[in-house]
């Protein structure tokens with residue numbers, strides 16, 4: 001590999017930001033947001049555009065059986081495992097311009113810079129566009145080999161089956177196992193993404209070095225009291241499920257506010273019979289708790305259970321915690337975090353370490369290879385909304401860090 005000068009190792013910010021803007025025009029909503037749901041006609045159009053750009057870069061393009069688009073830029077060593085990057089181009093029903101798309105275009109921009117400077121790394125670079133990140137994450141789950149076997153699990157909200165969906169984008173449900181990658185294929189995966197939260201902006205940092213993607217547990221909490229007449233039942237003789245539930249909400253909030261980086265939320269609640277003149281007899285609510293350490297989540301839950309028992313006794317109710325989701329944390333490799341941090345130092349960009357509290361395809365990639373993530377600030381911490389914004393300068397800075405990091409990881 002010829003040695004790379006600083007000028008050669010910077011991305012073309014205008015070109016990168018133009019490409020983000022041109023993708024945002026596919027599925028553009030009147031309010032400035034973007035609707036590009038996986039498998040929709042907008043998604044298909046966007047996928048075509050990406051493939052055209054990959055072709056212009058003379059990348060070797062594969063559509064795997066999960067519909068992931070994989071563009072490969074050759075390396076000097078034909079037997080070396082690849083360095084992979086990428087993200088997704090599908091959006092939520094009213095998404096912004098940057099979530100996902102940014103990571104894909106930054107990956108393509110990295111390849112453009114290398115190609116126009118006639119540079120090949122030792123390792124090939126793969127830019128992966130993962131299928132349906134916002135819905136099922138079936139693309140990255142197929143690569144990690146963790147697809148659920150029952151196709152019904154993947155039926156779309158509009159009733160369409162997964163077989164049809166995958167066929168539309170060049171995939172094949174019956175052969176989805178073939179999308180699984182061997183750990184020997186890819187040595188590391190680095191995803192560049194907007195933070196989708198307020199931390200970087202509030203700390204005035206330009207780059208986030210992601211420590212990992214938090215583990216997430218979700219529970220359904222039920223509180224059983226007894227419904228009775230709101231007029232005739234004296235206060236001292238009530239088993240008010242909502243009074244107990246209110247204390248549960250406070251207990252969850254208190255657990256979330258103990259020292260640490262965890263978050264804990266009750267986001268959903270149902271009250272029965274939900275009538276103005278009846279003492280509530282039954283409450284069901286959600287609990288969502290996330291942290292980078294599974295052990296820490298365990299210990300918080302242990303504390304919470306003790307609280308719940310006390311509340312149940314004090315309110316004369318029965319409180320149960322029923323698990324419904326358990327995702328283990330996916331930690332970023334320390335050597336990749338270090339590489340990202342030292343690239344920030346070299347390019348004189350301020351940075352901080354932080355966890356990702358949102359899910360990303362990177363968490364699935366961590367199952368088969370070393371993983372790292374780079375964040376850039378999200379204005380006001382907003383994402384999954386038309387007002388999602390990261391400035392062109394910030395996008396360029398993040399892409400430069402991606403380029404530098406991949407150059408480092410691409411050396412053998």
Ligand SMILES: [Zn+2]
Pocket residue numbers: 088099100133193360
């Ligand atoms: Zn995303």
